[in-house]
Amino acid sequence: MxxxxxxxxxxxxxxxxxxxxxxxxxxxxxxxxxxxxxxxxxxxxxxxRREVLLEALLRVRFDELTAKAGELQGSASAGEALTAWLREAVAVAHGYSGAIESMVAAIADPDSALHASCQTMRAAGTSLLVRAQESGAARKDMDGTDLFGLLGALAWLRDQPSLAPKADHLFDVIAGAILARE
Missing domain, CATH: 1.10.10.60 (Homeodomain-like)
Structure with a gap:
């Protein structure tokens, strides 16, 4: 260019x-x-297309989330690493209010401009989830698709005026459900 x-x-x-x-x-x-x-x-x-513009905007943020997942892979607590990454991913998704619907649709559509970026971001979160599962810090009955779905739900909650004040509490509830009980 x-x-x-x-x-x-x-x-x-x-x-x-x-x-x-x-x-x-x-x-x-x-x-x-x-x-x-x-x-x-x-x-x-x-x-x-609007989707191409959204992909360009989100790609930078998704690349940052992927890099953050790499940094967190070396942290001592796999559960804390997963929670920290999930919190940051929710903040990114929430920062683009209304984009979560496009993100969820893009995962299933290889022709979507957002597909590759969403797949890369989901893979980064999945690697943290797998590490947490292997260490016994996260429940074993979920996968990256489940994690991505919960990320979308948490971002959506932040967009709802009546639920926004409870968003941090609801995040803690969901994160607590992901993490294994000791």
Missing amino acids: RADARKNHDHLLDVAREVVAEQGADASLRDIARRAGVGLGTLYRHFP
């Missing part, structure tokens, strides 16, 4: 990140283009 095109692409992503943070995953693409000071056609040249 040419330097000027890369600069425009990065600027559109920066503006989109702000607008999506304010309005959620269904943010107006016209608002994004307007705030970026470009025409809607320019936005569509860089991101031909």
Whole structure:
């Protein structure tokens, strides 16, 4: 990509990140283009579909979650590592309000622009889950798909005005259900 095109692409992503943070995953693409000071056609040249834009926004965060899982693999407590990663993953998903539906759908759709990013993120969480299971810190009757589903549910809870005040408590309840009783 040419330097000027890369600069425009990065600027559109920066503006989109702000607008999506304010309005959620269904943010107006016209608002994004307007705030970026470009025409809607320019936005569509860089991101031909909303899903492509979401994937670009989420890929960076999912890559960070994957790296975080790698760092946590070496921590002393497998259960604490899993819980710390899950808490961070929920925060990322919640930061893109309304994106959880797209993320869940993307896991099952290999043609989705979000598929590869979601698969990589799910694999990172699964590796922490497996480590916790092998050490006896997590229940053995769940897999990465279950963990990804719980992540989605926890992010969704944070988006609900009536449940948001209880989101931390509900996270602790779910995390407690994942971890094995000693």
